[in-house]
Structures are given as C-alpha cells and as structure tokens.
Amino acid sequence: xxxxxxxxxxxxxxxxxxxxxxxxxxxxxxxxxxxxxxxxxxxxxxxxxxxxxxxxxxxxxxxxxxxxxxxxxxxxxxxxxxxxxxxxxxxxxxxxxxxxxxxxxxxxxxxxxxxxxxxxxxxxxxxxxxxxxxxxxxxxxxxxxxxxxxxxxxxxxxxxxxxxxxxxxxxxxxxxxxxxxxxxxxxxxxxxxxxxxxxxxxxxxxxxxxxxxxxxxx
Numbered sequence: 001x002x003x004x005x006x007x008x009x010x011x012x013x014x015x016x017x018x019x020x021x022x023x024x025x026x027x028x029x030x031x032x033x034x035x036x037x038x039x040x041x042x043x044x045x046x047x048x049x050x051x052x053x054x055x056x057x058x059x060x061x062x063x064x065x066x067x068x069x070x071x072x073x074x075x076x077x078x079x080x081x082x083x084x085x086x087x088x089x090x091x092x093x094x095x096x097x098x099x100x101x102x103x104x105x106x107x108x109x110x111x112x113x114x115x116x117x118x119x120x121x122x123x124x125x126x127x128x129x130x131x132x133x134x135x136x137x138x139x140x141x142x143x144x145x146x147x148x149x150x151x152x153x154x155x156x157x158x159x160x161x162x163x164x165x166x167x168x169x170x171x172x173x174x175x176x177x178x179x180x181x182x183x184x185x186x187x188x189x190x191x192x193x194x195x196x197x198x199x200x201x202x203x204x205x206x207x208x209x210x211x212x213x214x215x216x217x218x
Contacts, residue, residue: 010130010134011064013130013131013134013135014063014134014138015063015064017134017135017138017139018060018063018069018138019051019055019060020049020051020102020135021099021102021135021138021139021142022051022054022055022069022070022071022142023048023049023050023051023053023054023071024049024098024099024102025071025095025096025098025099025142025146026046026053026054026071026072026074026095027046027047027048027049027054027098028094028095028097028098029041029046029074029076029091029092029094029095030042030046030047030074031047031094032090032091032093032094033074033076033087033091034047036080036081036082036087036090036091037080037081037082037087038076038077038078038080038081038087038091039080040075040076040077040080041074041075041076044075046074046075054071054072054074055071055072056069056070056071056072059071059072068141068145068186073152074095076088076091076092085160085161086161088157088160088161089157089158089160089161089162090161092154092155092157092158093154093158095146095154096142096143096144096146096147096154096155097143099139099140099142099143099146100139100140100143100202102135102139103136103139103140103143103202103206104206104209104210106132106135106136106139107132107136107206107207107210108210108213108214109128109132110129110132110133110135110136110207111207111210111211111214111216112214112216113125113128113129113132114129114133115216116129117129136203136206137199137203140199140202140203140206141195141199143202144195144198144199144202145195148182150178150179150182151178151179
C-alpha cells in the first residue's frame, strides 16, 4: 500500500510540474517570436502560463504511460522575421533555455531541503526534497530532450540556423527515417540510455553551482 501511495504521489507531482514546465516552455517560444516580430502565437493567446492554452491531450496522457509527454507546438511564422534563419533559431532556443532556467530556480529549494533532510532526517524535508527533485529533473530532461537535432524538436530548428543550408537540407532528406528511429528509441527506452549521461552532467553542474551559491557542501 505504501509503495502504491508513493507512486500516486510521484505521478501527481510529476503531472503538476509537467503542466507548469511545458507552459513555461511554450510561453517562452511565443514571447521570443513576438519580440522578434512574429505576432502569430500572441494572436492565438499563447503568451501565457495558462496550461489550457498549451496542453496536448495525447501528449498529456503519455506522461502517465511513459513518464514523458509534450505540448501543442507554438505556431511561428518566419515571414515576420527580419532575418528568418536567425529568428527561427532564437525563437526555438527560447523553449529549452526557459526549462533550463526553471531547473536552476527549482535547484535552490531542492539543494536546501536535501541538505536539511540528510542533516536531521526530518520527514517533511524528505517530502519537499523529493517534490523539488521531480520538478528539477523534469526540466533538465525537457531542456536536453528538446535540444536534440531531430525534427520537429527545437534542436532541429536551432541547427537550421547554425548549419550551412545545404547540410541542413541534406539532413531533411532523411527526416522520415530519423523520426522512425527516434520513435522506436523513445518507446523502447533506448533514448533514455542515450540522454541520461547528458542529463546527469547538466544536473550535477547545476547542483554544484547552486550549492556553491547558497554555501552548502555537497
């Protein structure tokens, strides 16, 4: 019974942070695009932290099935950008960066309550530590995941602004095959094995920096 309740608690916290995190992510896309001259997302009411504007029903369901999900893509129309290539790259980069910033913010209470818990083993500190750990970990995963250079993830649009056009278009020729392999890896667990080392490095770096700032020895 205790194991079941712990899993219900974990899924509930994961869901809450999921809707918060994807709202931050998509709002950042919309706001960045608007600042660069594209009013498309703003006109659709996407510059908001209201989850109802961003949730995708199937993507939300998947958070309970595979512990990961997605939101409705934020519409961006490059025709409004003065420099289309740069505009697409920057508006795409805003999403992963917003999750990375959210992860840093959540790292402060996580590090604090983790230190407090291991100092006196207070149960409340333990629950708060696990709560912020879930939010912190989720946002690092979202940031790393979305930086993958695979369509339609943000990383593919960011790479379109970095790679020479002929290389990028060459990659798009194999988009269908890349997407199929990506889906297979995601549902088989292989993607996690690839991303976990990167996620661990980012988490460790953030925790180290935050611990140094607040003066806690890890």
